[in-house]
Amino acid sequence: MFSAVFGHLASVVVEEVVVDDAVVVFAARTATREAACPGCGRVSARVHGGYRWRLADLAVAGRRVVIDLAVRRFRCRTAECGRRTFVEQVDGLTERFARRTSxxxxxxxxxxxxxAGRPAARLARHLSIPASANSMLRLVRGLPDKQPDTAPRVMGCG
Ligand SMILES: [Zn+2]
Incomplete structure (x- = not known):
């Protein structure tokens, strides 16, 4: 049941779940021993510290959800790579610098x-996934431009 509802948490280890009236907090950590550098692709197992990353997630039963994820910073050993260290990412869950799950x-x-804007923010608040009107605008601006093949096609004889 847990994995069906929280499939995006399947690749991390949930260590504790704290529920109160308004928020559910999942304390979790990654389970892998190594991670691939986003700069050069080389896999590294040399941990160079870590920190807790708090991510807002979809609401459950009207409660906000926070994933308090312990992530590690790895050292890249490729001499030519521009990145000395990098933070591991979890597919389907984290995105670089993001404060929200994918x-x-x-x-x-x-x-x-x-x-758009305020109405979007109002609905999100009702759904317990609060985001400001400005955040809503930033989300739309951050979307890639429409691809030509997704444009509606008009059927006809012309
Ligand atoms: Zn690298």
Whole structure:
């Protein structure tokens, strides 16, 4: 049941779940021993510290969800690589510098596209995934431009 509802947490180890009236906090850590450098692709197992990364996630039963994820910083050993260290990412969960999970960002983007600005922020607050009107605008601005092959096609004889 847990993995069906929280599939995006399948690749991390949930160590503790704290529930209060308004928020559910999942304290989790990654389970891998190594990570690939985003600069050069070389896999490194040399840990160079770490920190806790708090990510907002989709709400559960009307409560905000926070994933308090312990991530590690690895040292890249490729001499020519521009990155000396890098922070591991979890597919489907984290995105570089993001404060939201990938699924929450996706959901907020859809709301922002449908309603924009303040109405989008109001609906998100009701859904316990609060985001400001400015955040909603930034989400839409951050989307890639429409690809030509996704444009609607007009069927006809012309
Ligand atoms: Zn590298």
């Amino acid at each position: 699924s929450l960002r996706w959901t907020l983007e859809k709301i922002a596209l449908a309603l």
